[in-house]
Amino acid sequence: ARVTVALLRAAGVPAEAREGFLVTGADLGAHAWVAYHDGTTFREVDPTAGRAEVDAGYIPSSVLTIMGLAALGELRITEVTRGD
Numbered sequence: 001a002r003v004t005v006a007l008l009r010a011a012g013v014p015a016e017a018r019e020g021f022l023v024t025g026a027d028l029g030a031h032a033w034v035a036y037h038d039g040t041t042f043r044e045v046d047p048t049a050g051r052a053e054v055d056a057g058y059i060p061s062s063v064l065t066i067m068g069l070a071a072l073g074e075l076r077i078t079e080v081t082r083g084d
Contacts, residue, residue, distance in 0.1 A: 001032040004047040008036050018044065020060040033058060 001017045008015035015036040022031035033046040033054055044054035069075035 001034050001046075001048060004034045004045075005036075008034070013037065018058075018060055019062070020058060021066070022046075022049075023057040023059065031058070 005015045005017050013036050015034060017032050018035050019030070019032045021028050022033075031046075031048070033044055033048070035042045035044045037043075044058070045052055046054055046058070066075060
């Protein structure tokens with residue numbers, strides 16, 4: 001994601017890395033993806049997973065915040081649904 005952001009910025013395209021979690025099936029893992037401006041709006045892509053779109057399985061969040069909540073026993077994920 002960071003390399004893609006650097007390449008987009010070098011080409012004059014506003015871009016930033018986004019971080020959080022990616023839900024795939026029953027798995028939840030820390031992940032980063034890319035937001036870039038296409039001249040009209042920001043769009044999100046995931047170059048690591050080879051996805052041209054980011055869907056509801058991408059949960060933006062500070063990984064440190066989530067890990068801190070989990071360590072304190074204050075985090076419980078009861079359900080993750082996708083809007084497919």
